[in-house]
Amino acid sequence: MDYVISLLRALTGEALAPTTAAFALAAIGLNIHFGFTGLINMGQAAFLLVGAYGFAISLTSGLPIGVAVLIGLLCGVIFALILGVPTLKLRGDYLAIVTICAAEIIRMVGRSSILTDVTGGSNGITGSSYRDAFTALSPLPDGQTTILWFTYDNNGVSGWWIRIVAWGLVALLCVIVFLLSRSPWGRVLKGIREDEDAVRSLGKNVFSYKMQALVFGGVIGSLAGIIYVLPSSVQPDALGRSTTFFIWTALLLGGAATVFGPVLGAVLFFSVRLLIRTLAGDFIPASIMSNQQADQFSYVLVGVALMCLIIFRPQGILGNKKELSFSV
Amino acid sequence: MKPDTTIAPPTPLRPALFVTVLTLLLALAGAFLSVMIAPEPARAQGGATASCAVDADTACIQGSIRTSEGEPASGVVLTVTGPGGFEGTAEVDGTGRWALPVTEGGQYTVALDTDSLPDGEFLTNAEQDERMVNATLGANAGVIFQLSATEGATTGDTAAAFNWERVGQQLASGIRLGLLLALAAIGLSLIYGTTGLSSFSHGEQVTLGGLLAYVFANQLGMNIFLAAMLTVVLCAATGFIQDWAIWKPLRRRGLSLTQLMIVTIGLSIALQYAFQYFFGAATVRIQTANPSTVTLAGITLTVQSYVAMGVSIVVLVLTGLFLTKTRTGRATRAVSDNPALAAASGIDVDRIIRLVWTVAAGLAGLSGVMLGLVLNGVNWMTGLQILLLMFAAVTLGGLGTSFGALAGSLIIGVIVELTNLVLPGDFKYATALLILIVILLFRPQGIFGRAERIG
Numbered sequence: 001m002d003y004v005i006s007l008l009r010a011l012t013g014e015a016l017a018p019t020t021a022a023f024a025l026a027a028i029g030l031n032i033h034f035g036f037t038g039l040i041n042m043g044q045a046a047f048l049l050v051g052a053y054g055f056a057i058s059l060t061s062g063l064p065i066g067v068a069v070l071i072g073l074l075c076g077v078i079f080a081l082i083l084g085v086p087t088l089k090l091r092g093d094y095l096a097i098v099t100i101c102a103a104e105i106i107r108m109v110g111r112s113s114i115l116t117d118v119t120g121g122s123n124g125i126t127g128s129s130y131r132d133a134f135t136a137l138s139p140l141p142d143g144q145t146t147i148l149w150f151t152y153d154n155n156g157v158s159g160w161w162i163r164i165v166a167w168g169l170v171a172l173l174c175v176i177v178f179l180l181s182r183s184p185w186g187r188v189l190k191g192i193r194e195d196e197d198a199v200r201s202l203g204k205n206v207f208s209y210k211m212q213a214l215v216f217g218g219v220i221g222s223l224a225g226i227i228y229v230l231p232s233s234v235q236p237d238a239l240g241r242s243t244t245f246f247i248w249t250a251l252l253l254g255g256a257a258t259v260f261g262p263v264l265g266a267v268l269f270f271s272v273r274l275l276i277r278t279l280a281g282d283f284i285p286a287s288i289m290s291n292q293q294a295d296q297f298s299y300v301l302v303g304v305a306l307m308c309l310i311i312f313r314p315q316g317i318l319g320n321k322k323e324l325s326f327s328v
Numbered sequence: 329m330k331p332d333t334t335i336a337p338p339t340p341l342r343p344a345l346f347v348t349v350l351t352l353l354l355a356l357a358g359a360f361l362s363v364m365i366a367p368e369p370a371r372a373q374g375g376a377t378a379s380c381a382v383d384a385d386t387a388c389i390q391g392s393i394r395t396s397e398g399e400p401a402s403g404v405v406l407t408v409t410g411p412g413g414f415e416g417t418a419e420v421d422g423t424g425r426w427a428l429p430v431t432e433g434g435q436y437t438v439a440l441d442t443d444s445l446p447d448g449e450f451l452t453n454a455e456q457d458e459r460m461v462n463a464t465l466g467a468n469a470g471v472i473f474q475l476s477a478t479e480g481a482t483t484g485d486t487a488a489a490f491n492w493e494r495v496g497q498q499l500a501s502g503i504r505l506g507l508l509l510a511l512a513a514i515g516l517s518l519i520y521g522t523t524g525l526s527s528f529s530h531g532e533q534v535t536l537g538g539l540l541a542y543v544f545a546n547q548l549g550m551n552i553f554l555a556a557m558l559t560v561v562l563c564a565a566t567g568f569i570q571d572w573a574i575w576k577p578l579r580r581r582g583l584s585l586t587q588l589m590i591v592t593i594g595l596s597i598a599l600q601y602a603f604q605y606f607f608g609a610a611t612v613r614i615q616t617a618n619p620s621t622v623t624l625a626g627i628t629l630t631v632q633s634y635v636a637m638g639v640s641i642v643v644l645v646l647t648g649l650f651l652t653k654t655r656t657g658r659a660t661r662a663v664s665d666n667p668a669l670a671a672a673s674g675i676d677v678d679r680i681i682r683l684v685w686t687v688a689a690g691l692a693g694l695s696g697v698m699l700g701l702v703l704n705g706v707n708w709m710t711g712l713q714i715l716l717l718m719f720a721a722v723t724l725g726g727l728g729t730s731f732g733a734l735a736g737s738l739i740i741g742v743i744v745e746l747t748n749l750v751l752p753g754d755f756k757y758a759t760a761l762l763i764l765i766v767i768l769l770f771r772p773q774g775i776f777g778r779a780e781r782i783g
Contacts, residue, residue, distance in 0.1 A: 040586060086769040096589065097526065097719050098768055101761040104716060112754030126467045241712075245593055252590070296605040303598025310590045311578065 007278060009149050015271045016150070018158055021166035022048075022228035023269065027251040027262030028173050029220030035256035035324075036181060037213040038193035040096040043083070043103030044221050045243035049236060050075040050106060051222025052229040053119060059130035065137065068130075069226060076222030079106070080215040088210045103244060110236040125234040127157070134230055135161065158231040166227045170263060173220060178259045189213055190257075249306045255319030264317060273298045380427035387463040389436055390427035391471040393420050395449050400424030401475060405444040410436035410463070433464050438471045445475065452476045493626060498745045500627045504702060506721075506741025507640035510734045511695035513718045513725075514647060515688025517733035520722065521664030522677075522684050523575070524585050528592040531715030532599035533689050537563050537696025538706030539603060542612045552615065556697045560690050567689025571682045579681075596712075603708035611705035614697070619704070636698035643694065644734060647687075651730060660684060717744065717757065720764035726774030736774065 014020065026044055033039040055072030059065060079102075087098045109115065111122040119125065138161040140154040153159035180186045188209050191199040200206050225239070232238075246269065254265025280294035289297060315321040380388040389408055393401040404420040411434035418428040430436065439458045442451055452474040463469045516530045537559050544555035574595075578588060619630035651657040662670040663680045671677045692711075699714070700706035721740040725732025740760050747756040767774065 086765060090768060090772060094768060094772065096586075097716075097723070098765055101716055101720070101764050105758045105761050108754060108758040112752060114752055114754075123468075123470065126464055128467070129464065242597070245597055248590070248593070293605050296601045299601035300598045300605065303594045303596070303601065306594030306597065307591045308594075310587050310594065311581070311583065314587060 007275075010278065011271045011274055013150060014274045015267045016163060016167070017270065018162045018166045018227060018231045020266050020270045021163070021170050022224045023247060023250055024170050024263045024266035025166075025173065025224035025227060026221050026247045027254070027266050028170070028177060029217040029224060030247055030251050031256055031258075031262045032177070032189075032213055032217035032220065034251065035258070035261070036186065036189045036193065037210060039088075039210060039214060041099050041214070041217070042096045042241075042244055042248075043099035043101075043106075044247050045239045045241065046099075046103030046106040047076050047079060047218045047221030048225030048228055048243070049103075049110060049234075049239040050079045051225030052234045052239070053110060053125075054222070055226045056125045056130045056229060056234045057118060059133050060125065065133040068133070072226050073219050073222050076218045076225075077215050079222075080218035081211070083218075084211045084214045088207055088214065100241060100244070104241065107236045107240050119236070120234070122237065124236060124238075125229075127229065127231070127233040131157065131230060162227075162230055169223065169227065174259055174263065181259065185209075185212075245306070246302065249302055249309075252306065252309050252314070252316050255316030257320070257323040258316075258318045261316055261318045268317075269302075273302065276301060380429040382468060385431055385465060386429050387431075387433060387465050388427050388429055388468045389418075389438065389461055389463055389471060390425065390468055391438075391473065392425045393473050393475065394424050395446060395475050401446055401449065403444060403446070405441040407439045407441065408436055409439075410434060430463050431465075434462070436461050436463055436469075440473050449475045494749060495746075496625075496627050498748055499742060500629060502742030502745035503738065504629065504633050504637055504741070505745060506738035507637050507644070508695050508699050508702065509714060509717055509721055509741050510644060510737035511640055511698075512692045512714070513721045513733040513737045514644070514730050515684075515691045516718050517722045517725070517730050518660070518664070518684045519688050521730075522660065522667070522681050523579070523588075525575075525588050525592070526585075526719070528589065528715065529596040529599060530592075530688070530692060530718065531711030531713075532596050532603075533563060533566070533692035534696040534699065534711035534714065535603060535706065535708060536566065536599070536711075537693030538614065538700035538710055539607055539612070539696075539708075540693070541614050541697040541700055542607075542706060545614050546612065546616065552701075555614075556694070559697050560694045563693025563696075564686045564690030566693075567685040567687070568682065570689070571685035575685065576678060576682070600708055600712065607708060609708060611707040613705045614700045630702070632698075632701040636702050639694075639698065643691070647691070648731070648734075656680070656683065713757070716764075717741075717760055720760050722774075723764055724767055724774055732774055 026048055029047065030041060030044045033041040033044075051072040053072075054075035055068050058068035058071045063071070083099060083102050087095045090098065110119045111124075113121050115121065116123075135155050138155045140161055142155060144151055144153055145160055152163070155161050181190075188199060188204055191202075191204075192206055192209055196206055199209075228239075250265035250269040251262050252265070253268055254263065255261030276298040277291075277294050280289055280297055281291050284294070309316065315324050380386070380390060382388050391406075393404055395401045400420065400423055402420050402422050402424065404426075406418045406420075406426060406428075408414070408416045408418065408428050408430070410430060411432055414430060414432065414436070416428050416430070418426040420426045437458055437460055440451060445451065459471045459473070461469045461471050512530065512534050515533075516527060519525055519527050519530070540559040540562055541552075541555050544550045544558055545552050548555075550558070574591070575588075578591065583591070615632070619632055621628050621630050622634060624634075649657075651661060659670065659675045660680050660683070662673070662675055663677055667677055670680075696706065696711065699710060703710075717740055718737075721736035722733050723736070724739060725734070725736030740763070743763060744756045744760050747759040751759070
């Protein structure tokens with residue numbers, strides 16, 4: 001019984017971690033691209049990376065945190081514009097290949113040795129060099145707080161302050177997405193997803209709407225990147241292709257084209273993986289499966305889950321099959 | 329956009345479990361053999377250094393020095409000087425690592441004592457035997473020294489190192505990479521041509537080839553040619569099984585191409601981690617002996633490289649002859665051109681697609697074996713690293729055209745290696761991907777493609 005309780009505590013802790021919130025934000029951004037507009041963006045991790053770089057480099061060079069956040073988001077806007085101009089007129093799978101390549105270019109340039117002075121090369125930027133400015137904003141007193149069974153430092157690396165901010169942003173963006181999806185603008189996006197030519201025949205500038213969606217989702221991605229690196233560090237290799245695919249898995253698991261799908265998907269993605277890891281680590285002898293292998297096994301299941309999801313339930317847990325288009 | 333290749337009505341759904349189990353079986357099929365044989369699968373080494381632990385008040389200046397043969401250069405002495413008159417020395421231990429704890433952040437200078445180097449080893453870029461490093465408390469600061477067996481060698485990342493000999497050398501490496509890339513890319517292109525699918529799991533087929541060759545040649549000690557042939561047959565079998573178990577049922581279900589593409593992404597994730605599960609994250613070598621080199625016309629390459637290039641050319645020519653001269657080959661091209669018309673003229677489209685998957689997986693496996701031999705090893709991400717190069721090659725040549733894939737591969741291979749001449753090595757793949765984006769901007773149908781393909 002104690003085992004079950006401690007396991008549940010670990011799972012809920014993982015579900016509410018700041019990294020989970022960052023993933024949820026990234027998936028919300030991707031949901032704007034894919035769920036609402038039908039853009040197959042396979043480079044979402046690069047939006048996180050440029051946002052994180054913009055934020056961390058601005059802070060380490062001495063700018064105030066507000067400006068740093070704006071620069072991080074601006075990096076997302078610029079990346080979306082650069083990406084959008086050549087790709088938004090192409091067919092879906094071309095868009096996928098171009099976005100994935102652009103994301104790899106960002107990662108490779110970020111980790112290259114000649115930029116070591118700026119981006120820290122493949123070592124990245126350590127969290128301690130930019131985290132203090134964020135901690136200084138905290139209105140919370142120092143010390144620890146326990147709510148239910150969650151005990152964290154108020155202002156620690158992964159404490160209450162970052163959790164409150166991260167999940168507050170998730171909630172805020174859920175509301176914004178809810179309102180936007182019911183607005184005329186959101187309806188045009190859904191129209192583009194369903195039938196681009198029909199929307200064009202109504203006199204709408206499809207390219208412009210797609211670009212707006214790409215920029216908006218990308219900015220949310222950059223915000224996710226800032227949240228993602230606050231409790232850890234900026235590591236270009238941690239925000240590579242795999243991260244993009246995991247964000248996709250989270251989105252498709254929860255349900256694309258829904259408001260809460262990305263959040264539910266991110267929470268499930270992290271807690272179910274932890275569950276698999278823990279159970280495999282505790283009950284399968286190390287001679288058959290070591291702890292490291294248990295972790296890899298959980299990722300194998302992620303891959304298989306992604307395959308099964310897209311085949312058998314492409315609308316995810318919360319989605320509506322009619323709302324989803326995989327038209328290529 | 330291509331019309332659906334199947335005309336048959338959708339068959340009843342296969343049970344979810346069935347596909348799942350088969351996928352897993354497939355993912356583990358190649359690797360399970362090695363578990364039976366390999367007593368100690370290679371594991372990633374932990375990054376911790378025994379003599380220094382990072383905490384809030386300590387930073388570790390550290391590095392790893394190996395001889396030109398890749399052995400730990402134990403006994404090499406380094407002197408570290410830094411702020412506040414700090415001076416300390418570190419010695420490379422038996423695993424090739426060294427580390428020195430410092431308790432103050434700032435800029436440190438690390439000097440290598442060249443007298444302590446092992447006999448016959450020299451420092452690369454010897455005019456710089458000092459490195460500057462910024463240490464931050466609570467973090468590791470890495471310092472790189474590279475050794476070489478020849479005195480006065482340079483890594484050549486300076487503009488001064490440009491000379492025509494290097495151009496020739498890089499050009500040869502580029503053609504080598506291009507030929508190996510072409511083997512895998514032709515399969516990718518055939519799959520795209522006949523089914524319209526951009527397969528993201530094709531890179532893992534390459535990795536599978538390399539790892540199977542490692543099992544056969546290294547773990548079981550087979551002759552390398554026998555091992556390569558066995559690998560290609562097994563890889564081709566995985567292609568056959570994949571089409572039978574996954575792709576054909578999914579085509580019948582009428583999944584859209586985007587959905588199929590995401591299925592290949594899922595398969596690719598599952599396979600990558602299955603490889604790590606069984607082989608660890610470290611690079612394994614198919615042949616352990618140090619390769620001997622041959623110099624032809626001033627260009628030095630390993631024997632394996634020449635053999636691999638020769639094999640590639642023969643196999644590519646055979647594939648080309650198959651596609652143009654045989655009935656089945658012509659049928660394949662007919663399906664690529666227009667599946668519905670091909671089906672109407674009596675070609676069994678499903679049989680052709682099954683064949684394409686089998687051949688594509690076999691060629692990818694062969695490419696993996698030879699990449700493993702040429703690049704001195706293979707690990708779980710070998711295929712992942714060249715997947716995007718394959719896409720670049722296939723797009724450059726024109727999606728769905730096999731001869732375009734060959735030309736595109738050669739161009740991409742040469743570009744990747746020539747980039748090394750002007751930019752640091754980090755950028756070589758980035759350049760190829762940038763070219764891919766530029767092509768899609770100005771000529772999305774590629775060199776040999778026709779405009780109607782882009783939809």
